[in-house]
Amino acid sequence: MKNLNSLVHKIKAIPTLPTVFSQLSDAMTNPRVSNDDVTKIISSDQAASIKVLKVVNSAFYGFAGRIDTISRAIMYLGLNEVRNLILALSVINLFKKNKTLLNFRPSEFWSHSIAVGIITRLVGSSIEVKNLENYFIAGILHDIGKLVFFEFAEEDYIKVLTFVEEKKCLIKDAEKEVFGFDHSTLGDLLCEKWKIPNSIRNAIRYHHSGISDASTNQLVSSVHIADIAARALNLGYPGDNLIPRMNKKAYESIKLKEDFFVTNYDLLIQNFEETNKILLS
Amino acid sequence: MSSLINVEEVKPGMVLAAPIMNRYGQILLNSGIELMPKHSRLFKTWGIKVITIKNESSENDIIENNDLRNEAKIKFENRLLWQPETPIEHNLYEVSLNKAVKDLISKFSHEKSE
Missing domain, CATH: 3.90.105.10 (Molybdopterin biosynthesis moea protein, domain 2)
Incomplete structure (x- = not known):
């Protein structure tokens, strides 16, 4: 059994997020920063700027073709949401490897994560959360700990995937069996290293139970529900193909409508296909 | 037709x-x-x-689709660790099962056309 400390030590070797993201985060801590300053930082990374514009103009955000510059994107979506999109793109690029372990492919992993991001935001919107800026990114990052295992404990992760195949169990249980802890714990540590905001960090840490403290509970519950829905709808592949039960406390506490899934199905699939294509291209 | x-x-x-x-x-x-x-x-x-x-679908198509529907249901339920009880669970179950059926039928027609 590997201990957590040795993996934590390895996490130190994880590349930091791209300059554009760290510059952006630093700039945002400065109360005197202007939108022009931020626009300059984002525009310095052309590939990221183009993808951000593609995403904000997709059906998912609903600004079809109306946002043609980064400064407009900031104006319509807010600085935090744009920063979060840059974060999503940065992390996907960081781990978009072609390497496959058994039947676990990063592209399928990201498709699952993108689906969870989309459903999380749709859940948030349906329960009328006022500030949705962290919803998409929390879904995208919820399983990030799996990629740390994947990247830094390859041999043991093959044991995890073999265990899943043989025992037909959830990947988190196989991880606990092999490592003694699962990807939610590891994801939490990565968030600490990357200084990810607390609400997103809680969603990563508690997405299996769907329950957290009152201040972040809506987001945590939304990610929990979205994770299970993405599994049920077979969107992407999270490392096992099982569908656990949603925690009743999670959907009751956020008062999710009983017909949420049937009402949002078409939109969900359309948004998933479009966003998946943009982010993974 | x-x-x-x-x-x-x-x-x-x-x-x-x-x-x-x-x-x-x-x-x-x-x-x-x-x-x-x-x-x-x-x-x-x-x-x-x-x-x-x-033209209605031929009898063979209907039988074939029914077989696929049953196959999709069995596969879907094998992945499911619960049985629907609350209204929202029924809602997720129905939507997901329908998608599983659609996916299997489209995979099957795709294979048939190749």
Whole structure:
């Protein structure tokens, strides 16, 4: 059994997020920063700027073709949401490897994560959360700990995937069996290293139970529900193909409508296909 | 696919594949309409002898789709660690099962066309 400390030590070797993201985060801590300053930082990374514009103009955000510059994107979506999109793109690029372990492919992993991001935001919107800026990114990052295992404990992760195949169990249980802890714990540590905001960090840490403290509970519950829905709808592949039960406390506490899934199905699939294509291209 | 049939052969539930027009080209009944017993009477009144109806799926297609539906259900339920109890669980179950069926049918038709 590997201990957590040795993996934590390895996490130190994880590349930091791209300059554009760290510059952006630093700039945002400065109360005197202007939108022009931020626009300059984002525009310095052309590939990221183009993808951000593609995403904000997709059906998912609903600004079809109306946002043609980064400064407009900031104006319509807010600085935090744009920063979060840059974060999503940065992390996907960081781990978009072609390497496959058994039947676990990063592209399928990201498709699952993108689906969870989309459903999380749709859940948030349906329960009328006022500030949705962290919803998409929390879904995208919820399983990030799996990629740390994947990247830094390859041999043991093959044991995890073999265990899943043989025992037909959830990947988190196989991880606990092999490592003694699962990807939610590891994801939490990565968030600490990357200084990810607390609400997103809680969603990563508690997405299996769907329950957290009152201040972040809506987001945590939304990610929990979205994770299970993405599994049920077979969107992407999270490392096992099982569908656990949603925690009743999670959907009751956020008062999710009983017909949420049937009402949002078409939109969900359309948004998933479009966003998946943009982010993974 | 559609076929031309005598109005005497019309059965309720058949779907009109082309609009029925009078001699002046005015549309009396639009295509896509599901025919009911009253339509047979109307055809007689209008002096219509033949109409075009959409072909139903062949019996084989229906059996094949039913088999696929059952197969999709079994596969889906094997992945499911619970049985639906609350309304929202029923909602997720139905939507997901329908998608599983659609995915399998489209995979099957794709394989068939290759």
